[in-house]
Amino acid sequence: MQENLPEYPLRVYNTLTKSKEPFRTLAPRRVGMYLCGPTVYAEAHIGHMVGPVIFDTVKRYLTYCGYEVTWVVNITDVDDKLIVRAREKGISMFQLATQMTADYLSNLQALGVDQIDRMPRATDSIGEIIAFVQELIDKGFAYASQGDVFFDVAKDPEYGCLSNRSADDQQGEGGGAASRKRSAGDFALWKSAKAGEPSWPSPWGDGRPGWHIECSAMSRSILGQTFDIHGGGLDLVFPHHENELAQSRCCHSKPMVTYWMHNGLMRASNEGGKVGGRSQQTPGEAPVAPPADVAGKISRSKGAGGLASLIAKHTGERIRFFLLRTHYRSTSVFGDEPLAEAGAALETFYRLFERSGKILGCSVYDIPHATRRSEFQAPANPPALLAELVQLRDSFLSKMDDDFNTGGATADLFEMARALNRFIDQAKMEESANDESRETLRSGLSILREMASLLGIFRKPLVSSATHSDSADVVQGLMELVLHLRAEARAKRDFATSDAIRDGLKKVGIAMQDGKQGTTWEIAK
RNA sequence: GGCUCCGUAGCCAAGUGGCUAAGGCAGCGGAUUGCAAAUCCGCCACGCGUGGGUUCAACUCCCACCGGAGCCUCCA
Numbered sequence: 361m362q363e364n365l366p367e368y369p370l371r372v373y374n375t376l377t378k379s380k381e382p383f384r385t386l387a388p389r390r391v392g393m394y395l396c397g398p399t400v401y402a403e404a405h406i407g408h409m410v411g412p413v414i415f416d417t418v419k420r421y422l423t424y425c426g427y428e429v430t431w432v433v434n435i436t437d438v439d440d441k442l443i444v445r446a447r448e449k450g451i452s453m454f455q456l457a458t459q460m461t462a463d464y465l466s467n468l469q470a471l472g473v474d475q476i477d478r479m480p481r482a483t484d485s486i487g488e489i490i491a492f493v494q495e496l497i498d499k500g501f502a503y504a505s506q507g508d509v510f511f512d513v514a515k516d517p518e519y520g521c522l523s524n525r526s527a528d529d530q531q532g533e534g535g536g537a538a539s540r541k542r543s544a545g546d547f548a549l550w551k552s553a554k555a556g557e558p559s560w561p562s563p564w565g566d567g568r569p570g571w572h573i574e575c576s577a578m579s580r581s582i583l584g585q586t587f588d589i590h591g592g593g594l595d596l597v598f599p600h601h602e603n604e605l606a607q608s609r610c611c612h613s614k615p616m617v618t619y620w621m622h623n624g625l626m627r628a629s630n631e632g633g634k635v636g637g638r639s640q641q642t643p644g645e646a647p648v649a650p651p652a653d654v655a656g657k658i659s660r661s662k663g664a665g666g667l668a669s670l671i672a673k674h675t676g677e678r679i680r681f682f683l684l685r686t687h688y689r690s691t692s693v694f695g696d697e698p699l700a701e702a703g704a705a706l707e708t709f710y711r712l713f714e715r716s717g718k719i720l721g722c723s724v725y726d727i728p729h730a731t732r733r734s735e736f737q738a739p740a741n742p743p744a745l746l747a748e749l750v751q752l753r754d755s756f757l758s759k760m761d762d763d764f765n766t767g768g769a770t771a772d773l774f775e776m777a778r779a780l781n782r783f784i785d786q787a788k789m790e791e792s793a794n795d796e797s798r799e800t801l802r803s804g805l806s807i808l809r810e811m812a813s814l815l816g817i818f819r820k821p822l823v824s825s826a827t828h829s830d831s832a833d834v835v836q837g838l839m840e841l842v843l844h845l846r847a848e849a850r851a852k853r854d855f856a857t858s859d860a861i862r863d864g865l866k867k868v869g870i871a872m873q874d875g876k877q878g879t880t881w882e883i884a885k
Numbered sequence: 886g887g888c889u890c891c892g893u894a895g896c897c898a899a900g901u902g903g904c905u906a907a908g909g910c911a912g913c914g915g916a917u918u919g920c921a922a923a924u925c926c927g928c929c930a931c932g933c934g935u936g937g938g939u940u941c942a943a944c945u946c947c948c949a950c951c952g953g954a955g956c957c958u959c960c961a
Contacts, residue, residue, distance in 0.1 A: 412961090525956090547959090594955065594961085598956060598957065685898075687898090690898090692898095693897085704909085704911095705908090755907095771899070781925070782925060862922095874918080
């Protein structure tokens with residue numbers, strides 16, 4: 361059992377026990393992790409990206425600490441909402457699911473989420489789902505009723521242990537289902553198909569899986585009956601995860617998951633209510649459903665949907681950094697301004713990388729860094745800069761060890777950037793740099809990049825829109841010419857001309873900076 | 886109504902039973918610069934929603950209140 365002991369003092373907050381616990385894996389050095397993915401009935405909004413970015417970071421960190429992680433994110437591609445939406449659009453449910461899955465994947469890619477190992481689809485797992493339901497019936501935890509199959513909540517004395525709720529709290533689906541259930545808290549494992557609905561044959565007649573069962577079935581087939589981490593949004597704790605947990609625990613007579621991790625939800629900047637959520641409802645009043653078209657507009661105005669334009673405007677890295685600046689369990693307010701602020705903060709790093717790159721004569725992004733925690737070797741008798749960075753690295757890692765405190769850890773990143781800038785300033789490296797100071801700078805940057813890589817940022821150079829477009833070469837050539845003319849003017853101390861050029865360019869959106877090694881420019885957003 | 890969580894500077898935000906309460910944005914002063922920008926140095930909460938309590942010691946634990954959020958509806 362010795363090898364099961366953590367090599368590093370990782371602690372994880374567990375929703376099940378409502379406390380931080382030392383991280384212990386079921387198998388030595390291996391982690392099975394499952395995140396509830398999207399129901400692909402509409403384009404993803406920012407809220408759908410929180411979990412993937414968080415757990416992408418969790419996987420990066422665990423891998424860095426020497427674990428071999430298998431991360432599963434499911435795609436729910438059969439569901440009432442899919443059926444309704446597909447009908448509205450006049451396409452099949454499968455076409456809709458394919459389109460929306462592609463949208464989801466492209467958003468993940470833009471945000472640098474590339475650590476997912478398996479993305480099982482519910483419709484590819486029907487056999488496993490049916491088998492799971494049958495086992496629950498055989499073991500007496502579920503019953504068939506007129507083509508539906510329900511989980512019998514009364515049979516599970518521990519029901520409610522995750523959300524601290526009783527089965528009575530569960531309203532279940534409305535409509536006709538209630539009459540077929542033994543008690544209101546029972547939930548559907550299998551739903552009989554109405555005419556024209558997508559369906560699969562089963563021992564209980566044609567139908568489709570209930571919402572919760574797919575996660576139990578797919579996680580079992582990939583990760584086993586018990587696995588290490590199950591994640592999702594805080595809004596899934598009840599009923600989804602409660603029900604999943606109940607099904608799996610009853611079926612296997614053992615815990616489903618060691619650590620339940622839940623991320624906080626996004627809120628819109630202007631009004632109450634999470635992004636993409638339902639509109640507000642006064643307690644005690646009957647739910648007032650806003651008209652569908654208005655609800656859609658409200659959602660959009662709150663930042664829901666339109667992720668593609670958001671990414672184009674702010675870049676995926678900026679959105680990712682924004683999400684990781686706060687603690688994953690807290691609620692954060694989302695909007696253009698917080699995003700712009702995150703962008704302003706990131707500029708510090710981009711500028712540091714640019715000035716360092718000029719000094720070193722290479723791209724900072726090409727500097728190698730440790731990819732495993734154990735790989736890092738602190739230099740003996742380090743120069744002051746590196747001693748400081750090693751200390752900041754320790755600080756960063758101790759925050760990550762404590763329930764993946766990415767928000768706290770970013771402080772050390774800024775401190776690192778300041779130390780690096782100070783070093784460049786003090787050694788006047790932009791005027792002349794010797795090999796020794798270059799090597800020190802290089803090592804320092806390597807540490808900064810090592811930590812940044814754990815957050816999944818600064819992995820590749822940001823491509824500016826200018827270098828992206830067809831006219832990039834033209835712009836490049838023009839700028840060289842303009843800057844050359846301006847340099848001549850400045851050499852002649854003709855500041856009126858040089859300032860006129862700078863002001864003029866600023867008006868067309870180009871910002872320039874005079875430095876020791878010449879003038880740089882960028883297209884300011 | 887039940888179950889959770891939160892309230893830290895102008896704004897965002899980390900954190901803690903006892904060290905100067907991180908960091909970012911904005912702002913201010915200085916170094917630097919032809920002037921800017923950037924960078925560096927310094928300043929910016931005698932204070933952690935309010936009122937009690939526990940304790941040698943509380944922003945941190947407990948209680949009440951005020952304010953906010955989520956869930957109890959197939960939401961991530």
